[in-house]
Amino acid sequence: MAYYFSTKLKNLTFKDAIARTTEALKSEGFGVLTDIDKKASLKNKLNVDFYNYKILGACNPSLAYNALQEEDKIGTMLPCNVIVQEKEKGIIEVTAVDPAASMQAVANEKLISVADTVSEKLKKVIQKIQDNA
Numbered sequence: 001m002a003y004y005f006s007t008k009l010k011n012l013t014f015k016d017a018i019a020r021t022t023e024a025l026k027s028e029g030f031g032v033l034t035d036i037d038k039k040a041s042l043k044n045k046l047n048v049d050f051y052n053y054k055i056l057g058a059c060n061p062s063l064a065y066n067a068l069q070e071e072d073k074i075g076t077m078l079p080c081n082v083i084v085q086e087k088e089k090g091i092i093e094v095t096a097v098d099p100a101a102s103m104q105a106v107a108n109e110k111l112i113s114v115a116d117t118v119s120e121k122l123k124k125v126i127q128k129i130q131d132n133a
Contacts, residue, residue: 003102005123006095007130014052017084017092021056024128025082028121030058033079052086058096063118070110077102080122094129096122 009017022032034057042050057079067074082096099122103115 003098004095005098005126006093007126009092009094009129011090012092014084014086014092017086017094018054018056020129020132021082021084021094021125024125024132025056025058027128028125029060029062030080030121030125031061033057033059052084052092054084056082056084058082058122060118060121063114063121067111067114067118070114071106071108074106074111077106080118082122082125094126096126098122 009020012020025032034055036055036057038053038055039050042048058081059079064078067078077099080097080099082094084092084094086092098119099115100112100119103111
């Protein structure tokens with residue numbers, strides 16, 4: 001089982017890909033809690049050059065609440081990470097974690113339906129990004 005959903009975009013700026021991803025997340029009830037610029041942090045901490053790579057920490061508050069009600073340690077797996085990376089100029093990959101795959105590590109049957117719901121929403125996010133390409 002793959003642990004992520006992914007799509008590639010062409011002829012789009014990195015900034016526009018971030019905006020499109022953020023908007024697609026919003027349409028499915030997610031907000032972006034964190035925005036980690038790995039290119040900038042690797043340059044700052046290690047003085048190495050890296051390609052455009054951002055990690056967006058996405059959260060759907062009501063689904064996060066449902067998950068926390070079922071499993072108090074689930075916060076170790078929140079928020080859902082979505083990465084936007086540009087290894088080649090003009091080719092941007094957007095990848096979202098599949099919570100259903102990662103939740104298999106948690107021995108709590110009550111989380112399955114919450115994880116499945118989040119997975120379906122993140123699949124829709126990736127599909128919307130792809131459809132708008």
